[in-house]
Amino acid sequence: xxxxxxxxxxxxxxxxxxxxxxxxxxxxxxxxxxxxxxxxxxxxxxxxxxxxxxxxxxxxxxxxxxxxxxxxxxxxxxxxxxxxxxxxxxxxxxxxxxxxxxxxxxxxxxxxxxxxxxxxxxxxxxxx
Numbered sequence: 001x002x003x004x005x006x007x008x009x010x011x012x013x014x015x016x017x018x019x020x021x022x023x024x025x026x027x028x029x030x031x032x033x034x035x036x037x038x039x040x041x042x043x044x045x046x047x048x049x050x051x052x053x054x055x056x057x058x059x060x061x062x063x064x065x066x067x068x069x070x071x072x073x074x075x076x077x078x079x080x081x082x083x084x085x086x087x088x089x090x091x092x093x094x095x096x097x098x099x100x101x102x103x104x105x106x107x108x109x110x111x112x113x114x115x116x117x118x119x120x121x122x123x124x125x126x127x128x
Contacts (some may be wrong), residue, residue, distance in 0.1 A: 009031060009032045009033045010029060010030070010031050010032070011029070011030055011032060012027055012028065012029045012030075012111060013027070013028045013029075013030065013064075013068055014026070014027055015027075015028065015068055015069070015071075015072040015075075017072065017076060023114075024076060024079070024114050024116065025112070025113075025114045026072055026075050026076075026110070026112065026113050026114070027110075027111040027112040027113075028068060028071065028108065028109065028110060028111065029104070029108075029109040029111050030107060030108060030109075031104070031107040031109075032107075033107070034106065034107025035106075035107040035108060037063075039107075040063040040064055040067060041063050043063075043067055043098070044063040044066065044067055046098050047067070047070060047098060048066075071099065074096065074099065075088055075110065075113060076116070078091055079113055079114075079115070079116035080116050082116075084113065084115065085110055085111075085112060085113040088102070088110060088113055089101075089102050089103050089110050092110075
């Protein structure tokens, strides 16, 4: 398969957490030869109640973004525990319920995770 053909199937997605200043950014790569509409729908249905799933189109587009957002929450949580990208990938390899390994072997790859940094000066103290 040519490089151009692979690039057609492999896509990167940037996730930005807007409540963080500066923005917390994650880059996820999906190989859509492996991560199909069917697999996205199955993963979506694993995480969401049937009443939430009503009206979802069959093209898979409405499954991808909610799943990536949910994955972003999981990754941010691990980053706040002090994990870097390699550590987060290793945690997924150890098993995180509802998610595949994130090393590319299941079509999902964590390409980049901003380091989580918080300064004590980011907090405001108010006497009540």
